[in-house]
Amino acid sequence: MTAAAPFEKTPGWLDWTANPSKPRFALPAGSVDAHCHVFGPGAEFPFAPERKYTPCDASKAQLYALRDHLGFARNVVVQATCHGADNRAMVDALVHSNGMARGVATVKRTITDAELQALHAAGVRGVRFNFVKRLVDFTPRDELMEIASRIAPLGWHVVIYFEAVDLPELWDFFTALPTTVVVDHMGRPDVSLPVNGPQFELFVKLMREHANVWSKVSCPERLSITGPKALPGQTSGEQAAYRDVVPFARRIVETFPDRVLWGTDWPHPNLKDHMPDDGLLVDFIPHIATTPELQRKLLVANPMRLYWPEEAL
Numbered sequence: 001m002t003a004a005a006p007f008e009k010t011p012g013w014l015d016w017t018a019n020p021s022k023p024r025f026a027l028p029a030g031s032v033d034a035h036c037h038v039f040g041p042g043a044e045f046p047f048a049p050e051r052k053y054t055p056c057d058a059s060k061a062q063l064y065a066l067r068d069h070l071g072f073a074r075n076v077v078v079q080a081t082c083h084g085a086d087n088r089a090m091v092d093a094l095v096h097s098n099g100m101a102r103g104v105a106t107v108k109r110t111i112t113d114a115e116l117q118a119l120h121a122a123g124v125r126g127v128r129f130n131f132v133k134r135l136v137d138f139t140p141r142d143e144l145m146e147i148a149s150r151i152a153p154l155g156w157h158v159v160i161y162f163e164a165v166d167l168p169e170l171w172d173f174f175t176a177l178p179t180t181v182v183v184d185h186m187g188r189p190d191v192s193l194p195v196n197g198p199q200f201e202l203f204v205k206l207m208r209e210h211a212n213v214w215s216k217v218s219c220p221e222r223l224s225i226t227g228p229k230a231l232p233g234q235t236s237g238e239q240a241a242y243r244d245v246v247p248f249a250r251r252i253v254e255t256f257p258d259r260v261l262w263g264t265d266w267p268h269p270n271l272k273d274h275m276p277d278d279g280l281l282v283d284f285i286p287h288i289a290t291t292p293e294l295q296r297k298l299l300v301a302n303p304m305r306l307y308w309p310e311e312a313l
């Protein structure tokens with residue numbers, strides 16, 4: 001008899017792909033997967049009572065096996081909302097990475113200075129503020145601003161996750177943050193709208209007018225409507241998998257080459273239609289960062305500057 005799983009997955013949950021393909025794109029040496037998560041395992045690190053979904057397990061060992069398979073050297077492990085502000089699973093992944101992983105935590109205003117120092121010692125270099133309503137309950141802005149002012153002296157940054165339609169309302173708060181600010185997944189644009197239309201222009205304006213704002217050009221699989229299938233017989237350029245996301249991500253990479261990051265988003269929470277092949281996601285990179293120099297900045301120089309500044313050139 002096998003022991004009952006401690007947590008029942010959300011109905012319809014899609015598990016991560018166990019046998020991703022080997023990417024054809026050779027990642028530059030020292031590349032960083034700057035957005036990924038661990039889930040539990042639930043029996044060891046229980047999911048938070050306030051979570052909005054219950055995922056499959058996705059352990060640190062499985063994450064680091066994927067890192068090696070794809071050709072990455074390092075990871076940035078971002079606290080997933082299913083663990084709330086209990087950062088133990090993420091921290092456990094960092095401390096068992098031989099220094100090859102750094103992290104982004106979720107914290108509450110009740111956190112003590114000693115607890116912040118302990119997170120720093122484990123490798124945490126940022127906090128995440130989440131404004132996606134299906135993922136989290138509302139946190140008052142004054143609490144978030146208080147947290148931002150406490151982590152700023154540690155040299156940490158703030159990662160923000162929001163939907164494009166909410167940017168106008170969140171603008172004043174974002175532009176008042178005292179740290180580097182990293183936007184998840186380009187602020188989740190609606191890629192059926194024009195790349196130079198008002199919605200995406202507002203996001204470009206945020207980055208243009210605020211030099212402390214960075215963006216992850218990640219998650220084509222979340223944003224795409226055309227999906228993972230390339231057009232028949234085509235493997236490059238606009239014909240690639242997730243081709244409707246290419247103009248958006250490419251514009252951000254080419255306009256702000258020193259303020260972009262890329263990550264797999266493994267184990268891909270909350271996808272409804274398909275689970276991406278992580279090898280195919282890596283093969284998306286040369287479509288959005290089209291020269292070796294842009295690729296080196298996106299995958300090595302930028303994440304090293306933000307997460308391992310003591311090693312960055």
Ligand code: 0GY
Pocket residue numbers: 037079080081082135184222265268269270
């Ligand atoms: C992502 C995206 C999602 C989820 C989370 O922490 C999370 O639960 O970030 C999502 O559902 O869009 O970046 O992993």
